[in-house]
Structures are given as C-alpha cells and as structure tokens.
Amino acid sequence: MSSNNPKQSIHDSTAPSTDTRDSRIGEGPDDRFNSKLREAFGSSPFILTKFDKFMNWVRGNSMFMLQFGIACCSIEMIHTYAIKHDIDRYGAGVPRASPRQADVMIVPGTIVSKFGPRMKRVYDQMPEPKFVVGMGSCTISGGPFQEGYNVVKGAEEIIPIDIHVPGCPPRPEALIYGVLKLQERIQNGESSPVVVKPYELEQFGDLERDELVQKLADDIDEDDLVMRYNWADSP
Amino acid sequence: MSTGLERQRQPPVEVTEEELAAVIGDRALARDDHLNAPGFVVRPDDVQDVLSDLKEQAGFDHLSCLTAQQYEDRYESIYHLKKYADPTQEVSVVVPTSIDDPVSQSAEPVFRTADWHEREAFDLVGIDYEGHPDPRRILLPETWQGHPLSLDYDQEKPQIVTLTEHANPIQPDHHKDESDTMFLNVGPHHPATHGVLHVKTVLDGETIVDVDPDIGYLHRCEEQMCQQGTYRHQIMPYPDRWDYVSAGLLNEWAYARTAEDLADIEVPEYAQIIRTMSAELCRIASHMLALGTFCLDVYGDFTAIFQYAFRDREVVQDILEDLTGQRLMFNYFRLGGVAWDLPEPRDEFIEKTRDFLDELPAKVDEYNDLVTSNEIFQVRTIDTGILEPEVAKDYGCTGPVARGSGIDYDLRRDDPYGYYDELDWDVITMDGCDNYSRVLVRMQEVEESAKIIEQCLDLLEDWPEDEREIQANVPRTLKPDADTEIYRAVEGAKGELGIYIRSDGTDKPARFKIRSPCFHNLSALEEMVQDEYIPDLIASLGSLDIVLGEVDR
Numbered sequence: 001m002s003s004n005n006p007k008q009s010i011h012d013s014t015a016p017s018t019d020t021r022d023s024r025i026g027e028g029p030d031d032r033f034n035s036k037l038r039e040a041f042g043s044s045p046f047i048l049t050k051f052d053k054f055m056n057w058v059r060g061n062s063m064f065m066l067q068f069g070i071a072c073c074s075i076e077m078i079h080t081y082a083i084k085h086d087i088d089r090y091g092a093g094v095p096r097a098s099p100r101q102a103d104v105m106i107v108p109g110t111i112v113s114k115f116g117p118r119m120k121r122v123y124d125q126m127p128e129p130k131f132v133v134g135m136g137s138c139t140i141s142g143g144p145f146q147e148g149y150n151v152v153k154g155a156e157e158i159i160p161i162d163i164h165v166p167g168c169p170p171r172p173e174a175l176i177y178g179v180l181k182l183q184e185r186i187q188n189g190e191s192s193p194v195v196v197k198p199y200e201l202e203q204f205g206d207l208e209r210d211e212l213v214q215k216l217a218d219d220i221d222e223d224d225l226v227m228r229y230n231w232a233d234s235p
Numbered sequence: 236m237s238t239g240l241e242r243q244r245q246p247p248v249e250v251t252e253e254e255l256a257a258v259i260g261d262r263a264l265a266r267d268d269h270l271n272a273p274g275f276v277v278r279p280d281d282v283q284d285v286l287s288d289l290k291e292q293a294g295f296d297h298l299s300c301l302t303a304q305q306y307e308d309r310y311e312s313i314y315h316l317k318k319y320a321d322p323t324q325e326v327s328v329v330v331p332t333s334i335d336d337p338v339s340q341s342a343e344p345v346f347r348t349a350d351w352h353e354r355e356a357f358d359l360v361g362i363d364y365e366g367h368p369d370p371r372r373i374l375l376p377e378t379w380q381g382h383p384l385s386l387d388y389d390q391e392k393p394q395i396v397t398l399t400e401h402a403n404p405i406q407p408d409h410h411k412d413e414s415d416t417m418f419l420n421v422g423p424h425h426p427a428t429h430g431v432l433h434v435k436t437v438l439d440g441e442t443i444v445d446v447d448p449d450i451g452y453l454h455r456c457e458e459q460m461c462q463q464g465t466y467r468h469q470i471m472p473y474p475d476r477w478d479y480v481s482a483g484l485l486n487e488w489a490y491a492r493t494a495e496d497l498a499d500i501e502v503p504e505y506a507q508i509i510r511t512m513s514a515e516l517c518r519i520a521s522h523m524l525a526l527g528t529f530c531l532d533v534y535g536d537f538t539a540i541f542q543y544a545f546r547d548r549e550v551v552q553d554i555l556e557d558l559t560g561q562r563l564m565f566n567y568f569r570l571g572g573v574a575w576d577l578p579e580p581r582d583e584f585i586e587k588t589r590d591f592l593d594e595l596p597a598k599v600d601e602y603n604d605l606v607t608s609n610e611i612f613q614v615r616t617i618d619t620g621i622l623e624p625e626v627a628k629d630y631g632c633t634g635p636v637a638r639g640s641g642i643d644y645d646l647r648r649d650d651p652y653g654y655y656d657e658l659d660w661d662v663i664t665m666d667g668c669d670n671y672s673r674v675l676v677r678m679q680e681v682e683e684s685a686k687i688i689e690q691c692l693d694l695l696e697d698w699p700e701d702e703r704e705i706q707a708n709v710p711r712t713l714k715p716d717a718d719t720e721i722y723r724a725v726e727g728a729k730g731e732l733g734i735y736i737r738s739d740g741t742d743k744p745a746r747f748k749i750r751s752p753c754f755h756n757l758s759a760l761e762e763m764v765q766d767e768y769i770p771d772l773i774a775s776l777g778s779l780d781i782v783l784g785e786v787d788r
Contacts, residue, residue: 067426071453071784072479074430075524076563079552082545097426114376115423115431115452117398122424144472147463148456149383149390150375169563201398216378216395225398226378232391 052189059103059129060186063179066102066126067095071109073136073169080172092179099125104182106175107161110138110145111152113229120201120227123159131186133178134161137168144168153234158199201225250293255326258293259285270496270721272315272325279332282340286314286328290345294318295326296628298346300722300750302735303356305385310337310362314349315722315735315750319628319642322650322731327722332362341367348631351758359384359458374451374787384458416444419769423452427532427773430783434760434772441768446761450786457788461747466494466713467570470747475564477749478785481520481552482728484513484559487568492652493723493734494570497715503704504654505695506572511654512691513558513567515684516588520551521728522635522677522684525780529674530606532777533615540605547598550591557584571707577695585692592685592692599682607675616670620763620775623668630762631755634730635680636779639673641666646726658690670771670778677780712742722750729753729780749788753781 069077080087087093096102099122111119123132134155137143142153155161162185165178205222207213220226252273256263262281267274277285289295295316302313314328332339341364342349353364354373361382364370372379376396381388422433431452437445457473464470474486488510495502502510527544530536552562557578559567567574578584606612622632627640637644645662647655663679665672717740724733730752739745756779763779764772 068424069430071430071455072476072563075479075481079545079549082549083542084546084549099424110453110455112452112454113394113396114454117396118423118431118452121398144476145455145457145460148459149388150454150456171562204395204397207395212380212393212395215380219378220395220397227396227398228393229396230393233393 056189057187060183061091063092063104063131063183063186064094064096064102065092066099066105066122067097068105068122069108070111070115071138073108073138076169076172077106077108077135077175080175085172085176087176087179090176090180090183092183099123100127102126103129104131104133104179106133106135106179107139107155107159108135108169110143111155111158112148112150113152114150116152116158116199116229117201117225117227119155120158120199131182132159132161132163133175133182134164135175135178136170137166140164140166149231151231152199152229153231157234199227199229201227250324255289255293258288267327267329267720269327270719271723272327274313274327274329274720276329276331279330279339282314282328282330282342283345286316286342286345289316289326289328293326294320295324297322298342298348298352298631299325299724299731300733300735300748301342301349301352301356302722302746302748303360303362303384304737304746304748305334305360307386309334310339310360312339312356312362313720313722313735314342315733319644322644322646322724325722337362338365339363340365343367346631347626347629348755348758351754358382361385372451374454376451383456415439421772423449427776428783429528429776429781432757432776432781432783432786434776436769436772438769443764443767443769443772446764446772448757448760450757450783452787453783454787455784458747458749461749462744465742466498466715466744467709467711467742470494470744471568471570472564472566475566476784477751477788478521478727478729478732478753478782479563480524480728480782481548481555481563482517482782483563483565484510484517484555484567485521485725485727486732487565488514488653489723489725489727489732489734491568491570492725493721493736494713496723497719497721497736497738498570498709498713500571500709501707502572503707505698505703506705506707507654508691508694508698509573509577509705510568511658512688512695513555513565513573514653515687515691516551516555518684518728519681520548520555522681523548523551525677526602526606526674529774529777529780530612532773534611540602543598543601543605554584554588554591557587569706569709570713571709572705574705576703576705581696585696588688588692592689595681595685599678602678607671607678613671615770615774616674616778617667618669618671619767619771620670620778621668622759622763626762627759630759632730632759633752633755634727635673635676636730636756636759638662638664639676639778640668646724646731650724652725654691655687658687660686660690670774673778673780714738714740714742716740724750727752729782729785730756732785751785751788753779753783753785757781757786 139155142151145151163178163182165174204220204224204226259275262277263275265276267276297317297319299317300315304311310332312330316326318324330339356362358372358374378395417438419436422428423431433449435447460473461470474490475483477486523544527541530540556562559565622640624640624642627637643664648662660683663676665676715738720737722735724731733750735748736744737746763775
C-alpha cells in the first residue's frame, strides 16, 4: 500500500499525506527513475542478461569477509573495516567469525609452519565459491621474514590466492583497491586457477616412507593429518 | 583505588657487588660481568640454590629474562635478575653446561616464570632443564626436528607438522566416562584471541578447570632475523613488527637503547625529546586499540566503542605518519637519534598534535561514559580475572598488567631513559587486581602520555633553530668489542621490553634475545582464570592485551 492511500483509522484527514515527499522531489514530473541505468537500457523496464552473469554481479557486490587476523597487517585490515576507510561502502564490510559463513578471506600476515595446516583447514571450511586476498609482502613471498627457519614463503604455497596486495603493511587504501579489483574479477566471472599446492594436508600414513617419516612413526598416528614443511624447497 | 601518587615508595636497599658475592659465596665459579650487571658463573646443579638466595636474601624478586645460547664449546643459560622495587639493580646468573650433555637445573620452583622461558630455551637452543614440570616445545610444533638457534642446525632439512591439536571438541574421547569435563579449543583462528593464539581449555560445566595457552602460531624467527642483520640499519625495521599494534617506536627504542649502550653512543637531547614524544603517541594508539578490542570481546561492541577507539587511533596514526612517513611500521629511530626532524611546516605539525591533545579529555570522558561507568561492563570486569601482586611478580608480569595489580613499577621512572626524568608525569597504579583495574590503568595512562607529549611539544617549539641536532655522529659500520654482553629494557606499551645482545666483534650480533612483556603476561593467564566462568576467560585474555607478534616473536 502506498502512502497515497491514507489509513483512515490512524489519520483524521483523508488527504494524501505526501507533503514531505513533494518537498523532497520538488515540483514537476518525478524523474527519480531516470537513472544512469535507465539511460543505458533505454525505456524498457526489463534487463536481459545471462543468469550466470547476473549471479557474478550479485556475488561481487555482496561479499562476506572472514574475520581473520594473523599479524601486523590485521591491524591495517581492522582500520579498513573501521571508521574513515569503511570498506562497507563497497559491499564488503561484514566480517564473519566463522569460515562457513564467509566468501572472501583476507590473509593478513606471515604464515609459519605451525599455522599452515590450520589456515588450510580454515580455507577448506569456507563454502564455494570462495576468494582469497593476500595482504602484505609476507603472503607474497614471506616478506621480511623469508629467511626464517619457520616461515612459509608466501600464502600461495598453501592456498590459491586471487589478489595480491603488496606492502609492509599495505595502506588501507591499497587493501580497498585490492578488494575492488577482486570484485571486478568476480563480476567478470574470473577466478584464480586452482592448482595443486606444494603444501597439502595428508594423512600421515600416506606419506612416502623417508627417513623423517620413519623417525616420527612412533609419535604420529597413521590417520593424523600432517603437512610437510620444507624451507629449502620453496622458491 | 589509588593513582600511586599518595603512596610512599620505600627506598630500596642497595646491594653492593661485595654483598652479592658474599650471598653467592663459593658457589660462584667465576665472574662474567655484563655491561648492565655483575655476572656470576654457577654450576648447573646450584641454580635453584643461588636464585632462591638472591631472591630471599638480596631481594631480587624479578626474573626479567632467561637467555639461552650456544658457544663453540658450551651451552649457556643466563638468568637476568632485577628488583621490582628498583630495576636499576641487576645481577646475571650465568649457567654453563657442557656441549655433549646440556642439562641444567630448572629454576621453575623459585620463579614460576622460568617455566615458559626454559621451555623456549629447550625449543630454540636445545638445553634440557632437569626438574622442569612440563618439558615440551613451546613455539615450534611438537614434531619439529632440531633446535633452530643452536649452531649446528640445518634449516634446509624438511619437517612435518601435524594437525592433531585441532581436535573436534565434541568427539567422545574427550568426554571421559568417569568425569563430566569437556575439552574446548579456543583458537588459533578465533575472534577473541587477538591473533593466532590457541587456548586449550578444560571445562567443568561453565567453569574452567584448566587452561593451556598454546603459542607459536606466529613464531616468525625475529631473533634469527636480528642475528642476521647489521647493527647500524638492518635490525631497526624488525622491532616495529614485534608489537605491531602501533607501538613500533616503543619497540624501536628498546633496540636503540640497547645498541646505543652497547656501542657507547650518546643521543642528542633534542632527539631524545622527539623520541619521547613520538613514543608516547604510540602508547596512546596502542592503549586505544586495547580498549576497543576489549569492549569488542566483553560485549561484542563493534559499532560504538570499537569504532570510536579506531577513530582516535586514526588521528594518532595521521600525526605519526606526518612525523615518520609511515602509518604502522615507522622505522624512524636511528642509532644515535632519529631519522629526521619534525615535518615542515613545524607550526602546522605542532598545532595538529596540540589539537589532538585538546580534544583528548572530552574523548576520555566519552569513554568513561560508555565503558567504565557502564553497569554491564562493570559486572563483566570487576572482580573477575584476579591477579594477586605476588603471583604477578612470580610470573614476571610488567606494564599495565602489573600496575593494575598494584605493583608500582614503570621503567620510564625507575630506570630512566630518554627525556622522561625531566618531565612531570605520574605512574598510574590500581589496587583492584581485576580486569577492571587493568582497563582503568590503560585509560589513565593515555592521559599521562598526553601530559608528556604536551611538555615535549612546548620544548620542541621553543628549541633554538641552530641547535636542533637529531643525530649523533655514529660510524657507518658498528663493530662492538667481542664478547660484550648487555641486557637493557624499556617500558613498552605492554610492559618491560628487554633485549639481550652479545657481540662477537663483527657487525652483526652473535646472540639477540628479546624479552617480551606479553610472553610473561600471557603465562599468568592460567592463574587468573582458574575456577572462573568461560566468559571471564575471554575478558581476562582481553585485559592482558597481548599481541601475538610479541608473544611468539
């Protein structure tokens, strides 16, 4: 029911109460519907598109981010969510605490060997389609900590990453730019190719029986999930 | 509650070196003096004896740090002792062990904080501690092979990391027949753990029976990185990344102070004032984040207080960006001074900073309205997470956590550096020992920091233009004398941030050990939440204000 039909039970007057609306849109014909979209599509009120394309467009404009703080970059990530930068303006501002509710994961920090399997698990728990923004130098190459005995040289060793945002740490503006680029890619239906990563979770029993595996055989159960970490092997 | 002003500080009893030597007696095999303190070499099986005598008879009640390192011919554990009453009185107890059989007596019965320290020493260097209650790895995964900071460690060897700790809490094997306790994993990916902390919790109903913080998910080898860098320029960027909550300059100061004392560099007065001012700005930013995230933890307030705190942090970060050129990782201090002077036009910068300070009291009032006088907040925080002063000292707690437990300990006043002793400000302490006190201490420290900045600005404004010396004359390559050892600490945002450096005559440190305040504060969590409800665990964790980058290093 539009406000042009006054509710008798509430108001005494039967005159349509459109004063506020009139003062808002002014005199003359209502041109509120003559939007840019209208110009683009002509006078037809219909939009013809492929459903896939439409879904991609929707997906790109409504992203649930995973609330995922790792290291220094997470401080700048919080600033991106918070006042002044406010990434919610771009439809990407609802941090979800559970990976099962999230579409996009921003990886904000250094991945070390102990955290690698956990991050893989968190990523696996996200529903498809899922996207990853790597924030900062550490997720690109290990950044300033690349030479550390415990550091994974880039998050891409473990999970596929769609957008890399360089910087140590990147400014909030840079992260927003990265997220916008991701939105653009999603709207165009692109996503990063999924390839087999060097760091995979495997059952201990499935590992090749080399010296190290033999040595640890007493400590680890056959069906425990493990990840190999090899500092020297990664680029 | 007191602000620490009216309390009479007892003048601590000065212990001379002769008296120390008498206390230790002929258990001292030799002397191994460090630049900051006399050092006594003792046998590995005398550790508990000597430490408890030093604690009981000479009053050294603060085990500030434990450094473990390997030489070509021996392992060495150094216990850095201090007094809470007077941290300028220091003594080092050096315990060498043989290279083939590195076993040393555990200091855990004397100082509770040695527990985590000795686990770390075992993990990274490979010294075994006899009588240790819980000899496990602490930072690296359980299945790790080798000890990365020992001399013969080969980084290129492959490792295997397990995921067993990520057990499903509802799995029946945690639910034993004879007990009705439940095992609950908090973290490592959890919104209330402030990063990647994993707390293994055992619950009886809603009551906590046991907590075991599992750290190391952000152990990114800071000590190794610093040992690979040259003193002059390559180390300074790393301290920014220890406590990354905008406390960068406070951390940089820890390194600057240690290296300057090691290489005997005098910092110009003008640079000290800039350092003092910028460091206090960092403290404000850090405490703002602590407050915002604490409210997020305690009543899930993402919309009001959290955003308010971040609004104020943005202002501070703007000021710091004008000064240093970066929002978060400043890299602004240099050995012997700072990188550059205040930005031009000076008046504009000073005015901007003053504007911030002028608006601060109104904002603090706003926080008091929103937070501390809020009944829900008080119910959640008053008398929860109790940390008794004696327990806090035993765990080596410092910073706002210690001051919230009534321990009147602040290195800015007790072990003066920078320009602090010339300025007029107070150390805030509270006697509540609970979560509420810790929040109040932080909020009042913000006001004290504002006072310090105000005075620094006055000084900077009137400083004659031709005497603005920002940098001492420091050689391009620093090579401190071989086998010089020093341990120095500053008051970081979270507490006493100390660094131990041993030089070996080259331009890189031979051993670089970081004493992290958060590491100690977090280890006290167990005492704080015992027999409390699980929401109090989250509140206590929030009030400790840990940063995992600094806990794990």
